[in-house]
Amino acid sequence: MEITAEQIIGAFSIQGNLVSIKANNQGHINSTFISAFEENGKKKKYTHQRINSTVFPHPDEVMSNIVSVTEHIRKKTENLPEAERRVLRVIKAKDGKPFTIDGNGMYWRTYLFVDGVDTYDRVPNADISYSLGKGIGNFQSQLSDFDSTTLFTVIPHFHDMGMRFSQLRNAMKINHENRMSLVQKELEFLFDNEERGKRIWDSFENGTLPMRVTHNDTKINNVLFSKETGEALCVIDLDTIMPGTILFDTGDMIRTACSTADEDEKETEKMEFSIPFYKALYEGYMESAGSFLTEKEKEGIKESGRTITQIMAVRFLTDYLQGDTYYKIAYPDHNLVRARTQIALMQSMDRQWKEY
C-alpha cells in the first residue's frame, strides 16, 4: 500500500499549515523526512521517521523508552540556555500515542526538528572532541539517577561480542557470492582478538561493571553542537537506549571521535587513531562524568574504544558475508569497506597503545 508523507504528517498533532516536505537520507537503519509548518508567520520544522521494524521488532517499546528518557532529561535542562536544543521533543499522534501506525503496519514517529545546530560526520579539531566528550558525559550524568531496569531491552545482546561472533560464524556459512574468499585476512585478525573483545560484555554480565542507562550509538553524528558556543547540546538517535554499561557509549564515542577518516573511507591507510583527539575527548568526558563513574568503569574506558570498534568490524563483516541484509549500502562492497576501515582503526590503536 502506497503511503504518502502527507498521510503520516496528518496523523500527528501539529499546529499550522504544512509548507514543505524534504527527504533525509542519513543513518543506516531508519527512513526519515522533514516537514516545515507555518503558524502565525513562524516556521517550525519536524522530523518524521519510520522505525525499522526488522531491526526493532517492538517499536512501541522503543518509543516508550525514548519518552521516559527525554522527559527525565527535559526536567534537568529546561532552565538552561538553549533549552529546546538540549533534548529531543517527541510530538504525539492525534490519538495521544508517541507514534502512528500506517496502513502497512509500519510505525512512524515525529520529533520537533532541532535547528541552529552543527553536526559532524568526523571530528574537525580537538575542540570538538573535547566538546563531544563533555556532551556524552553530560547525557550519562543526566541519566545517572534514572532507574535503568524500567527500560525495555529493545535489542537484546546488542553489544554482546560473543553473540556477534556467532552471527559472524553463521554468515561465514552463508558465504554470499563466495565473499569468504576476499576476507581471510580480516577474519583472521578478528578471531585473533575474539577473547579480548569479550571482556567488557563479560564484566557487564557478571556485575563488575554496573548497569546504567546507555545510548548504544554515541557516534559523533548523533550529537548536536551549538552554533553559538560549540557546546555539545543534545544526543539524538535514541532508538537503542536500554540498560547497559556506559563503556558501550564511551567506546562508540572514541571510535568516531578519535579517527582521522570516515567510517567507510575506502583508502584504509587514511584511517588512523588520533591521540590528540583522544586526550581532548577524555578530558571533556571526565569533566562531566568523572564524578559518578566507578573505578572499574574508568579503568575500562581506553579498552572500550577498541572493543566497540571491533564489534562494528564484526557486524559489518557479518552483513557483508550474509549478503547485505542489515545495513543500508550505497554500493556492493560497502560493508566490506566499513569492516576494513574499522580494522584499520583498531590496528592504529594497537600501534600507538603504549602512547596514550
Ligand code: GN1
Ligand atoms: C547503525 O542507523 P544508524 O546509522 O544510527 C547501527 C549502529 C552502528 C551504526 C554504524 C540499530 O546506526 O549500531 O554503530 O549503524 N544501529 C543499529 O554507523 O544497528
Ligand code: MG
Ligand atoms: Mg542509530
